[in-house]
Amino acid sequence: xxxxxxxxxxxxxxxxxxxxxxxxxxxxxxxxxxxxxxxxxxxxxxxxxxxxxxxxxxxxxxxxxxxxxxxxxxxxxxxxxxxxxxxxxxxxxxxxxxxxxxxxxxxxxxxxxxxxx
Numbered sequence: 001x002x003x004x005x006x007x008x009x010x011x012x013x014x015x016x017x018x019x020x021x022x023x024x025x026x027x028x029x030x031x032x033x034x035x036x037x038x039x040x041x042x043x044x045x046x047x048x049x050x051x052x053x054x055x056x057x058x059x060x061x062x063x064x065x066x067x068x069x070x071x072x073x074x075x076x077x078x079x080x081x082x083x084x085x086x087x088x089x090x091x092x093x094x095x096x097x098x099x100x101x102x103x104x105x106x107x108x109x110x111x112x113x114x115x116x117x
Contacts, residue, residue: 074114
């Protein structure tokens with residue numbers, strides 16, 4: 001009986017994560033920058049952020065969907081960096097293109113694996 005109550009206690013504490021989707025995305029990005037994600041499973045990612053594996057599937061259908069969300073997040077960040085650089089650049093197409101190019105390169109140097117995916 002104590003096993004059942006500890007399991008339900010674990011389930012209820014796992015359920016209240018906060019922003020699980022953001023946590024899974026952050027963990028996946030961290031792992032991507034550190035290692036390759038090919039061998040990492042949704043179950044392992046869920047365990048690492050402190051939730052049941054079924055909780056992770058409430059936000060992402062599978063690992064591929066999670067990786068697509070990571071890629072989308074990366075593109076949005078890269079676009080924001082380029083837009084900020086363009087906004088801060090002097091007037092003129094050449095200056096703005098150069099600023100965006102520099103922002104792109106900077107993004108790639110900061111997050112090379114994210115850019116590669």
